[in-house]
Each structure stands twice: as structure tokens, then as C-alpha cells.
Amino acid sequence: xxxxxxxxxxxxxxxxxxxxDTPSVITAYSTSKPGKHGSAKARVEGQGVFDGGQKRxxxxxxxxxxxxPIITRKQGQVVSTSSGEMQVMDLETYETFTMRVPxxxxxxxxxxxxxxxxxxxxxxx
Amino acid sequence: MSQFPGANAAPDDAEYAVVGAPLDVSTTxxxxxxxxxxxxxxxxxxxxxxxxxxxxxxxxHSVHDAGDLHAWDDAGEYLDFLEADLREWHDDDVTPLLxxxxxxxxxxxxxxxxxxxxxxxxAHLDLRTEYDGNELSHATATRHALDxxxxxxxxxxxxxxxxxxxxxxxxxxxxxPPEDVAEWTPDxxxxxxxxxxxxxxxxxxxxxxxxxxxxxxTSREMRDVVxxxxxxxxxxxxVEVNDRDDGQAAALxxxxxxxxxxxxxxxxxx
Numbered sequence: 001x002x003x004x005x006x007x008x009x010x011x012x013x014x015x016x017x018x019x020x021d022t023p024s025v026i027t028a029y030s031t032s033k034p035g036k037h038g039s040a041k042a043r044v045e046g047q048g049v050f051d052g053g054q055k056r057x058x059x060x061x062x063x064x065x066x067x068x069p070i071i072t073r074k075q076g077q078v079v080s081t082s083s084g085e086m087q088v089m090d091l092e093t094y095e096t097f098t099m100r101v102p103x104x105x106x107x108x109x110x111x112x113x114x115x116x117x118x119x120x121x122x123x124x125x
Numbered sequence: 126m127s128q129f130p131g132a133n134a135a136p137d138d139a140e141y142a143v144v145g146a147p148l149d150v151s152t153t154x155x156x157x158x159x160x161x162x163x164x165x166x167x168x169x170x171x172x173x174x175x176x177x178x179x180x181x182x183x184x185x186h187s188v189h190d191a192g193d194l195h196a197w198d199d200a201g202e203y204l205d206f207l208e209a210d211l212r213e214w215h216d217d218d219v220t221p222l223l224x225x226x227x228x229x230x231x232x233x234x235x236x237x238x239x240x241x242x243x244x245x246x247x248a249h250l251d252l253r254t255e256y257d258g259n260e261l262s263h264a265t266a267t268r269h270a271l272d273x274x275x276x277x278x279x280x281x282x283x284x285x286x287x288x289x290x291x292x293x294x295x296x297x298x299x300x301x302p303p304e305d306v307a308e309w310t311p312d313x314x315x316x317x318x319x320x321x322x323x324x325x326x327x328x329x330x331x332x333x334x335x336x337x338x339x340x341x342x343t344s345r346e347m348r349d350v351v352x353x354x355x356x357x358x359x360x361x362x363x364v365e366v367n368d369r370d371d372g373q374a375a376a377l378x379x380x381x382x383x384x385x386x387x388x389x390x391x392x393x394x395x
Contacts, residue, residue, distance in 0.1 A: 028209055030202070030205040031202065032194070032195065032197075032203075032206045033195070033199070033202075035195045043209040043210065045209060045212070045213075055216060057209075057213055057216075
């Protein structure tokens with residue numbers, strides 16, 4: 001599994017974190033003070049990286065363990081496109097895979113793209 | 126901590142959520158807003174569940190009491206945490222009912238709700254940029270709200286500094302002085318955040334507040350403002366109740382919160 005463990009207190013806005021088993025980017029991070037009868041908590045708000053930005057959040061003690069997905073930014077080359085899908089070659093490993101062409105992207109064969117990858121999920125940057 | 130009477134709904138079934146925010150760090154005269162949420166819950170115990178006007182029961186309006194969000198002395202940090210908490214309710218289509226605490230907590234409420242209009246019932250303009258060097262003082266609430274909302278309407282305002290009146294003269298601020306409130310009807314453009322600072326009421330009706338200001342509104346005038354504005358609202362708060370009376374301020378705040386719910390539930394987003 002391409003992920004590592006950290007404590008909630010180590011997180012900050014812009015980091016990746018798993019929320020409900022979904023790789024998410026942190027959009028807001030705020031902490032509470034414990035008072036006499038509680039523990040300091042952090043409220044983490046995030047948006048899914050690969051699911052169109054679905055909002056998720058959690059509140060946990062700052063010393064709780066969380067998983068951080070290791071998301072890599074990679075270069076690819078478009079091999080071919082057809083009916084809303086494209087064949088892309090990873091320029092590092094030379095493996096090819098199929099991706100849906102995002103609505104806001106106009107690509108043709110030989111174009112180079114940047115994408116984020118986590119396990120078998122990918123998203124064009 | 127007791128529960129707000131009749132706020133029996135489970136979080137997952139809630140349409141409304143009472144959130145206590147007992148912030149009490151910038152009160153400038155009589156402190157005690159840290160006891161506001163407790164007092165308001167306590168003095169709401171005597172109210173009937175049934176509301177004749179709307180022919181409905183408070184317990185049927187799916188109000189959840191989320192308890193208090195423990196406050197500490199760093200107002201900026203606290204407002205961030207409170208804002209995130211309130212945003213979570215908004216994301217679940219639940220209308221927050223924020224119970225202060227000093228008026229500063231409204232800043233978090235407004236940031237979470239992102240309204241077009243900030244409408245506050247208040248004796249004070251609260252348009253200062255800072256008070257005693259503090260940019261997050263209770264006397265700055267309306268100015269901070271204007272960073273989010275396009276316009277502010279201040280109902281019942283009767284005091285402020287020359288600089289505040291200068292700011293209030295600009296086109297994005299409307300001041301309705303106490304003598305005009307009875308005849309006032311709202312003309313609101315967009316979604317509204319309603320903030321009831323209990324000192325908008327005359328001190329005869331609500332002595333338990335930090336900075337009492339005579340020549341204020343009657344409790345019935347306060348009620349009518351809440352009724353007329355509630356259908357347009359994204360969120361509600363009532364603030365600045367402290368423990369320095371026999372429960373008058375808390376009873377009025379709790380009753381206005383209930384009026385908000387009864388009216389809003391009967392005609393949501395008019």
C-alpha cells in the first residue's frame with residue numbers, strides 16, 4: 001500500500017490524507033484547545049483527489065494516527081484518443097493505460113500531460 | 126450541561142442544530158458571556174412545546190443540541206475551529222442555531238454560512254476596525270461580517286463612534302434606529318444571516334448583557350424582526366447573554382431562537 005502513517009497534528013492545508021479510505025487534499029485545518037476535561041482536537045476538511053472533489057471531513061484528537069496516501073506526480077504521453085478516452089504512456093515506466101479525457105482538456109496523440117497517480121487511480125493535472 | 130428544551134433530534138435527523146459557543150475574552154464591561162449558552166438552555170425550560178401561531182410543536186422541528194464547543198482564550202484560533210464545525214452542519218443542509226458567547230462568535234457563523242446579507246439586531250454598530258487594539262473584539266463583529274456579506278442591516282442601533290457612523294453611511298450598510306423598527310419591513314436581496322445581539326433590546330427587557338444601552342427595542346419588536354427575517358435565513362445566532370440578571374436576557378434569547386425555528390420551519394427560504 002502506497003501510504004504512510006502520521007499523527008493528525010502533523011497535517012496542514014494542502015497535504016494529502018485519507019478520509020473515509022479516500023485520498024483527499026486538505027482544504028481546511030483547525031485545532032481546539034483541550035480545556036480541563038478534554039483532549040486537543042483537530043478538525044480536518046478535505047476534498048477527494050480522484051472523485052471530482054467530494055467534500056469529506058473528520059475530527060480527531062491531535063495525537064491520533066492517520067494514513068497519508070503517497071500520491072505521485074508523473075509525466076505521460078498521449079498515444080491515441082478515441083470516444084472520450086485516451087491511451088497514455090507513463091514516460092517513466094513506459095507502461096500504457098487508458099484514461100477518460102477530462103471535459104476541460106483538449107488532447108491529441110503525442111501530447112505530453114502531467115497526472116497524479118495513487119495505486120490504480122489517476123487524474124490529469 | 127443540560128440540553129436546549131425540546132432539541133431532542135439525533136444529529137443524523139436534524140434540520141436545526143443548537144451550537145453553544147461560550148466565548149468570553151473581549152467583553153469590555155460586564156463579563157459573563159461564557160455562561161450564555163447554559164443560561165439560555167436553562168431559562169427556556171418553562172416554554173410550552175406548542176406554538177399557537179404556527180400550530181406546530183418545537184419537538185417536531187428536528188432540532189438537535191450539539192452542546193457547547195469549548196472556548197479558549199485565542200479568539201482567532203477559536204473562530205477557525207467554530208467556523209469549521211458550523212460549516213459541517215451547513216454541508217449536511219442543517220441550519221445552525223449558534224448561541225453565544227460574545228458577539229465575536231458571529232464572525233465564525235457568517236464565514237461558515239457565506240450569506241449575501243448580514244442582518245443584526247444590535248444596540249451598537251459594531252463597525253470598529255479594532256477595540257483596545259483587538260481586531261477580534263465583540264465591537265468589530267459587523268465589520269468582519271462585511272468581509273463576507275455584500276451588505277449589513279443593523280436593526281435597533283443607537284450608539285457608535287464617529288468613524289462607525291461614517292462607515293454606516295456607505296451604501297452597503299443600512300441602520301434602522303429603534304424608533305423606526307416597529308414600522309420597518311425587510312427589503313432583503315439574497316440569503317440572510319440573522320444575528321441577534323440581546324443588547325438590541327432595552328436593558329429593561331434584557332439586563333443580563335455586557336454593555337447595556339437604554340432607549341432600546343421592546344421584546345415584541347425583537348420578536349417581529351425575527352419573524353419577518355427568518356424565512357430568508359441560512360443561519361441564526363443569539364449572542365451577548367451573560368449571567369448578571371434573573372434570567373430575563375436568557376429567556377428572551379431562548380424565546381427568539383424558538384420563534385426563529387417556528388417561523389423558518391413554516392416558510393423556509395421564502
